[in-house]
Amino acid sequence: MIQVKRRLDYQPPAFSIPKISLTFELADQVTTVRSTLSVEKFDDSPLILDGTDLELAAIMVDGTPWQDYSVDEQHLTLRQLPRRCEIAVHTRLYPEKNTALEGLYQSGGSYCTQCEAEGFRRITYFPDRPDVLASYTVRIEADKTRYPNLLSNGNCVERGELEEGRHYVVWHDPFNKPCYLFALVAGQFDVLRGNYTTSSGREVQLEFYVDEGNLHKAEFALQSLQRAMRWDEDVYGLEYDLDVYMVVAVDFFNMGAMENKGLNVFNAKYVLADADSATDTDYFNIESIIAHEYFHNWTGNRVTCRDWFQLSLKEGLTVFRDQQFSADMSSPALCRVQQAKVIREQQFAEDASPMAHPIRPDEVIEMNNFYTVTVYDKGAEVIRMLFKMLGKDGFRKGMDKYFSRHDGQAVTCDDFVQAMADANHRDLTLFKRWYSQSGTPQVSIEQRYDPERKKLYLDISQHTPATMDQASKRPLLIPIEISALDEEGHPVLLDSRKSLVLELEQKQQSYVLSCEQPFALNVLRDFSAPIKLRFSQTAQQRLHIALYSDDGFSRVDAMQGLYQEAMIRCANESSGQWDSNRAQSLIDAQRVLLNSDETDLALLAEMLSLPSFETLMQLEERIDVDALMRARDGLEPLLACANEPLWLRRFESIPQTDYQYEPLQVAARKLKNHCLLQMMNANPQQYAEACKAQYQQANNMTDTLGALKAAQNTSETLFDELMQQFEQRWHHAPTVMDKWFALHAGAKRKDILSRIDLLQDHAVFSWKNPNRVRALVGTFGFYNPHGLYAEDGSGVRWLTEQLIQIDKINPQVSARLVTPLLSLTKLDDKRQLQWRHELMRLADQPTLSVDLSEKVHKALN
Ligand code: 0A1
Numbered sequence: 001m002i003q004v005k006r007r008l009d010y011q012p013p014a015f016s017i018p019k020i021s022l023t024f025e026l027a028d029q030v031t032t033v034r035s036t037l038s039v040e041k042f043d044d045s046p047l048i049l050d051g052t053d054l055e056l057a058a059i060m061v062d063g064t065p066w067q068d069y070s071v072d073e074q075h076l077t078l079r080q081l082p083r084r085c086e087i088a089v090h091t092r093l094y095p096e097k098n099t100a101l102e103g104l105y106q107s108g109g110s111y112c113t114q115c116e117a118e119g120f121r122r123i124t125y126f127p128d129r130p131d132v133l134a135s136y137t138v139r140i141e142a143d144k145t146r147y148p149n150l151l152s153n154g155n156c157v158e159r160g161e162l163e164e165g166r167h168y169v170v171w172h173d174p175f176n177k178p179c180y181l182f183a184l185v186a187g188q189f190d191v192l193r194g195n196y197t198t199s200s201g202r203e204v205q206l207e208f209y210v211d212e213g214n215l216h217k218a219e220f221a222l223q224s225l226q227r228a229m230r231w232d233e234d235v236y237g238l239e240y241d242l243d244v245y246m247v248v249a250v251d252f253f254n255m256g257a258m259e260n261k262g263l264n265v266f267n268a269k270y271v272l273a274d275a276d277s278a279t280d281t282d283y284f285n286i287e288s289i290i291a292h293e294y295f296h297n298w299t300g301n302r303v304t305c306r307d308w309f310q311l312s313l314k315e316g317l318t319v320f321r322d323q324q325f326s327a328d329m330s331s332p333a334l335c336r337v338q339q340a341k342v343i344r345e346q347q348f349a350e351d352a353s354p355m356a357h358p359i360r361p362d363e364v365i366e367m368n369n370f371y372t373v374t375v376y377d378k379g380a381e382v383i384r385m386l387f388k389m390l391g392k393d394g395f396r397k398g399m400d401k402y403f404s405r406h407d408g409q410a411v412t413c414d415d416f417v418q419a420m421a422d423a424n425h426r427d428l429t430l431f432k433r434w435y436s437q438s439g440t441p442q443v444s445i446e447q448r449y450d451p452e453r454k455k456l457y458l459d460i461s462q463h464t465p466a467t468m469d470q471a472s473k474r475p476l477l478i479p480i481e482i483s484a485l486d487e488e489g490h491p492v493l494l495d496s497r498k499s500l501v502l503e504l505e506q507k508q509q510s511y512v513l514s515c516e517q518p519f520a521l522n523v524l525r526d527f528s529a530p531i532k533l534r535f536s537q538t539a540q541q542r543l544h545i546a547l548y549s550d551d552g553f554s555r556v557d558a559m560q561g562l563y564q565e566a567m568i569r570c571a572n573e574s575s576g577q578w579d580s581n582r583a584q585s586l587i588d589a590q591r592v593l594l595n596s597d598e599t600d601l602a603l604l605a606e607m608l609s610l611p612s613f614e615t616l617m618q619l620e621e622r623i624d625v626d627a628l629m630r631a632r633d634g635l636e637p638l639l640a641c642a643n644e645p646l647w648l649r650r651f652e653s654i655p656q657t658d659y660q661y662e663p664l665q666v667a668a669r670k671l672k673n674h675c676l677l678q679m680m681n682a683n684p685q686q687y688a689e690a691c692k693a694q695y696q697q698a699n700n701m702t703d704t705l706g707a708l709k710a711a712q713n714t715s716e717t718l719f720d721e722l723m724q725q726f727e728q729r730w731h732h733a734p735t736v737m738d739k740w741f742a743l744h745a746g747a748k749r750k751d752i753l754s755r756i757d758l759l760q761d762h763a764v765f766s767w768k769n770p771n772r773v774r775a776l777v778g779t780f781g782f783y784n785p786h787g788l789y790a791e792d793g794s795g796v797r798w799l800t801e802q803l804i805q806i807d808k809i810n811p812q813v814s815a816r817l818v819t820p821l822l823s824l825t826k827l828d829d830k831r832q833l834q835w836r837h838e839l840m841r842l843a844d845q846p847t848l849s850v851d852l853s854e855k856v857h858k859a860l861n
């Protein structure tokens with residue numbers, strides 16, 4: 001039976017569980033869990049514990065077997081309990097059979113757990129909700145040779161030998177925590193050790209548990225952790241609070257990583273790296289995810305969520321914090337450009353889909369479906385708007401107040417905003433609407449300048465279109481950062497300031513600013529709000545901003561606007577056919593940029609790159625897919641050819657150096673690889689040698705992949721040849737092979753489906769490993785528009801067939817990969833029919849998971 005849970009139905013628990021002690025007997029096939037809860041009831045209602053797929057072996061209350069209970073599929077209900085008692089429950093589990101990777105499961109030869117959001121109920125009967133905080137003592141017993149490392153949260157307090165070659169370890173976590181932060185790991189690992197001294201002098205042992213032989217690949221993650229620990233002390237005054245911080249890297253994991261108290265579990269691809277096998281992006285992700293999980297220790301663990309509707313309380317805030325950290329560690333402008341891309345490409349798509357929800361959802365069927373770009377990334381944008389309005393010091397004051405009020409508690413998003421409001425003596429009532437309203441606001445700006453009075457008049461209006469979850473929308477508090485440039489590219493002061501943040505509150509608002517005549521206005525600087533902006537500017541003005549703005553995001557955004565407008569017009573007016581006139585202003589702008597002495601090569605590369613097809617899809621309510629694809633496909637070679645010598649010159653100007661992951665090198669590689677791609681787009685025959693040479697001489701994975709991507713859609717023969725070499729070199733390394741699977745799955749070719757069908761039989765491929773499945777099926781669904789939107793419907797049909805198969809193994813993975821199927825309302829009638837047909841085929845499956853069915857039914861409604 002499918003059950004909708006509603007935010008407004010929240011009831012506090014009628015009991016508390018101050019202590020739990022758990023004993024795990026790990027053995028082949030069956031694991032026995034013995035749990036003892038100390039319970040204090042506040043009233044005489046029955047005690048209802050959550051439990052899913054558990055085999056109940058025994059129940060005792062205060063040492064004697066208890067009869068007054070009932071069990072169903074989801075609960076264990078105990079009646080007539082004394083107000084204070086100790087309940088012992090024994091259950092049996094089968095981790096080897098757990099392919100959903102939720103609860104206790106096996107990864108490679110090891111055991112590990114994943115309890116967020118509601119996985120603990122798959123381990124033992126317990127009130128599986130984040131507002132029940134308990135102190136945990138955990139004893140793990142297992143075979144000593146196969147499982148020398150037995151880990152859980154907190155501090156190791158005892159260990160010893162048992163009969164038959166078994167041993168045990170006891171852990172105690174001194175901090176009360178919700179059960180979603182519980183973790184257990186058992187296996188045989190190599191351990192990379194480091195340490196860290198906190199500013200108040202606590203000595204912390206840092207331990208990275210990795211598969212044998214991988215120690216050297218964890219160095220970068222260890223250093224990232226040390227940097228994150230230092231940063232959180234410097235920026236927020238937050239110190240680590242235990243004597244040991246452990247990170248375990250596993251191959252089978254549904255997400256990126258998990259912040260379990262003192263014992264993070266990571267998808268190995270976000271821990272392990274070396275230059276040969278990891279790209280610049282991989283290094284970036286490792287640093288930011290290590291930081292993210294570490295930052296959760298305060299924003300998530302010390303202060304946690306009252307209920308799962310408040311997920312953005314910890315996730316939006318922690319993403320914002322990891323973004324601040326990454327900006328400090330690398331290029332802030334490039335970070336901001338990437339963050340805006342995620343919002344525009346993925347979050348806007350979610351808002352336009354049947355899965356639209358506010359950052360604090362109101363209704364949930366399967367909680368795992370709400371670990372979304374909306375909750376995480378739009379949630380972070382909402383925090384960033386607060387930061388923008390309160391300033392760095394005001395924001396810090398608010399954070400201090402939040403921790404001093406709520407340390408050790410399970411709280412709500414409202415509590416967070418209230419701490420910010422109180423610390424800054426500001427009424428943030430209107431701002432809170434961002435938490436309850438879904439959808440993407442559209443903001444229009446009209447400008448007029450009066451040269452006599454030297455006044456700039458701005459009329460700004462906002463409108464949020466209805467979303468599938470909410471029909472009516474109200475105005476939001478939207479900070480819009482703005483500056484102006486004169487004809488020489490110098491700043492024009494607005495009300496004597498270099499830049500201003502206008503706080504739009506009403507549907508329509510007018511502003512009068514004193515200033516000298518501006519040549520171009522630079523609006524939505526720093527992507528100051530997650531909105532769609534309508535503001536008309538000439539190509540000249542856009543190029544001007546690209547060349548002279550002091551805000552990196554705006555420079556890239558100006559160029560993106562130029563490309564977008566041209567492509568949309570070309571799609572709408574001439575069905576995607578370019579004539580050279582139409583592209584001329586783009587060619588000219590690129591020539592100016594390519595000839596400029598720009599020193600930020602990463603921004604230059606971004607300014608020279610077209611917006612993705614997926615971003616273009618979000619610009620209008622309905623899209624002519626074929627015309628838009630033609631427009632984008634046609635423009636790329638046109639731009640490539642028009643400035644061919646310049647791409648070549650830039651490419652040759654960037655020499656190969658000894659690999660280091662550092663901002664200047666990262667930027668240079670980014671530009672070099674973009675140039676190589678353009679050369680291949682312009683003339684694949686002529687540049688095949690250069691492409692091949694780069695592949696063969698590359699001393700790092702970024703350049704290796706750069707060559708492969710340049711060949712991917714320009715020269716099938718070269719691509720196939722290089723891909724074969726790649727496979728020979730890396731077939732022993734599944735995580736590296738994921739790049740290879742993804743390159744195959746994203747290729748634009750006629751025989752794509754038969755090729756990716758074949759790959760499913762590849763020795764390295766496995767349906768049970770989420771990374772493999774995401775690389776192959778996910779890349780096709782998310783990033784192969786030619787394949788997915790194939791006119792005959794073969795692409796969606798293929799995707800649907802894979803989903804049916806994946807759903808039987810791992811519902812979280814299938815529910816994520818169904819995303820491209822949900823955005824059908826944007827498509828033409830013919831495709832809408834195809835999409836609908838496939839969704840109905842899914843709905844008709846006899847054993848569809850709750851995860852997948854929640855999304856499929858929303859899309860069909
Ligand atoms: N809290 C983790 C994300 C996470 C969520 C659910 C998981 O399994 C269903 C795993 C990880 C984070 O934000 O990093």
Ligand code: ZN
Pocket residue numbers: 292296314315318
């Ligand atoms: Zn998180």
